[in-house]
Amino acid sequence: KQxxxxxxxxxxxPEGENLVLNCSFTDSAIYNLQWFRQDxxxxxxxxxxxxxxxxxxxxxxxxxxxxxxxGRSTLYIAASQPGDSATYLCAGSHxxxxxxxxxxxxxxxxxxx
Amino acid sequence: EPEVTQTPSHQVxxxxxxxxxRCVPISNHLYFYWxxxxxxxxxxxxxxxxxxxISEKSEIFDDQFSVERPDGSxxxxxxxxxxxxxxxxxxxxxSERNTGANVLTFxxxxxxxxx
Numbered sequence: 001k002q003x004x005x006x007x008x009x010x011x012x013x014p015e016g017e018n019l020v021l022n023c024s025f026t027d028s029a030i031y032n033l034q035w036f037r038q039d040x041x042x043x044x045x046x047x048x049x050x051x052x053x054x055x056x057x058x059x060x061x062x063x064x065x066x067x068x069x070x071g072r073s074t075l076y077i078a079a080s081q082p083g084d085s086a087t088y089l090c091a092g093s094h095x096x097x098x099x100x101x102x103x104x105x106x107x108x109x110x111x112x113x
Numbered sequence: 114e115p116e117v118t119q120t121p122s123h124q125v126x127x128x129x130x131x132x133x134x135r136c137v138p139i140s141n142h143l144y145f146y147w148x149x150x151x152x153x154x155x156x157x158x159x160x161x162x163x164x165x166x167i168s169e170k171s172e173i174f175d176d177q178f179s180v181e182r183p184d185g186s187x188x189x190x191x192x193x194x195x196x197x198x199x200x201x202x203x204x205x206x207x208s209e210r211n212t213g214a215n216v217l218t219f220x221x222x223x224x225x226x227x228x
Contacts, residue, residue, distance in 0.1 A: 004155075032215070043117070043204060043219040044156070089156065099146060099208065099215060100169050103156040 002027040002094045006104035014112050017080050021107045023073040023090035030092045033066050033073045034101065038087040047088075048075070080111045115139040117220035119205050125226045129194050134223045136188045136205030145188045146206040146217065147180065149173070156204070162188065195227045 003026040013019055023033070032051045036044040048057045048064040050073070056065040063076040073090055087108045091101035118137040126132050138145050147159040161168040162180050179191045188207075192199055202224050206217040 034216070036219075041221070043119075043221040044206075046216050046218070049216055091156070093215075095169070099144060099161045099217070100158050100171075101148075101156075101217070102158070105155050 002030070002092060002102040004090060004092055004102050004104040006088075006090060006107050008107060009105065010108040010110075012110040012112065013080055015080060015082060017111075018076070018078050019080055019109075021075040021077070021088050021090075021109070023075070023104050025071050025073075025092050025102075027092075027094060028068045028071055030068060030094060032093050033064070034091050034093075035062075035064050035073075035075050036089040036091065038089055038106065044089065077109075080109075082111045082113050084111050085109055115218070117205055117207055117218050119203075119220035119223050121223055122221065123224040123226070125228065126195055128197060128227055132192045132195055132199075132225060134190045134192075134203050134205075134225070136190070136207075136220055137186050138188055138205070138207030139209075139218055140186070142207035142209050142218070144168075144208045144210070144215075145180075145182070146208075147190045148204045148206065148219075149201040150204065150222075151198075151201040159190075159203075192225075195225075197227050200225055200227045 007022050034049045035047045050066040061078040066073045087106040089106045091103040120135045145162045150156045160170045160174045202222040204222045206219045208217045
């Protein structure tokens with residue numbers, strides 16, 4: 001059974017810092033890996049999706065990488081801003097439909113002005 | 114931007130009562146899902162639905178749960194006889210496809226409190 005772990009559980013950084021959020025998964029037979037953002041009282045917003053054949057994806061200041069052999073994904077946020085404050089969740093799919101996502105516990109990020 | 118809409122945003126019910134949570138997926142999406150998040154715990158998959166049938170379901174999705182697409186726009190999750198442990202945030206999601214780059218769009222969630 002796939003287990004997804006995120007470290008750290010919480011992170012507080014000053015504005016402008018580059019930061020890395022980590023996600024690890026136990027089953028390397030992963031089909032894709034998604035990163036989501038969750039704001040309090042709101043749903044999950046998909047940030048990036050990396051398919052199993054890909055190594056990384058980029059969107060603006062965000063870059064996500066996937067290393068299936070080591071069971072790891074990282075989300076890199078460049079030049080962090082207070083508006084980036086949220087909980088970041090990674091989720092892996094273990095079927096090729098990509099719909100049964102196994103989520104990590106999230107990293108709660110606070111970017112201080 | 115198209116969004117998934119969920120109602121109610123918060124429902125309080127007594128143990129043993131039936132609850133129906135409603136979702137309006139994105140109009141051109143064909144695949145629908147329910148996930149839940151118990152307070153302080155991880156988001157968990159419940160069920161996926163396509164072509165008026167359940168495609169996949171987790172062990173959480175027992176006989177107390179059912180899903181339905183009663184018309185062309187709504188997708189519902191019914192809990193027949195709620196238990197205290199059903200208290201959670203329930204998220205509906207939809208997607209255009211179910212292969213490859215399958216990006217799920219989630220709704221804001223329905224918070225269910227069972228007393």
